[in-house]
Amino acid sequence: MTEFTPRLFATDAEIVHLGEGLLACSLAKEEWTHEAHLAACLYLVAERPDVDVDAEIAGLISRFNESVGGVNDDKGGYHDTITRAYVAGVRLFLAQTGETGLVERVNGLLRSRVGRRDWPLGFYSRELLFSVPARRGFVPPDRAPLPLGADESAC
Structure with a gap:
């Protein structure tokens, strides 16, 4: 695993902006970072x-990508397996954290x-995760089960 320093958030309002901006397709493309993905998901x-x-995330992210000029195809844009793995991870984190404030939970997750x-x-x-089938739809993991029994019916 590689090291990285996540960009943390200072206020709940920043997180609400990302979540609501995803829903409304009103974010700037530059705002849609790894941290923003996870903050919006949480x-x-x-x-x-x-x-x-579970039912809407693929459409929400795909529509947002298109709203900023992106393309959702075999090489870029929305990636179903990565997204659904993180949804399972966010749920696991929420079940385990003692934090109750929005910014505290998001920063704890990050x-x-x-x-x-x-x-x-x-x-x-890496080969399976970055394959076209994994981008286009959820594929079960090949190394270890996802947390919380996440599978294609749960995510």
Whole structure:
């Protein structure tokens, strides 16, 4: 696993901006970082019970990508397996954290093992994770099970 220093958030408002901006496709492309992905995911899972993350996340991210000129194809854009692995990881983190504030939970997630950019490689070989089938749809891990029994029906 490689080392990285995540960009942490100072306020709840920054996180709400990312989550609501994803929903509204109103974020600038430059705002959509690794940290923003995880912050928006935690926000949607924890603070927006009206959003069915499992059913809607692919469409939300794909629409956002297209809104900033991106393309969702075999080489770029939305990656289903990585996204769904992180959704499972965010849920695991939320189940285990004692933090209750939004910014504290997001920053805790970003500092945790789950928040690492290479976290999915604990479950997937690089070859499988970065394959076209994994980008286009959820594929089960080939190294270790995802946490919380996540599988294609749960995510």
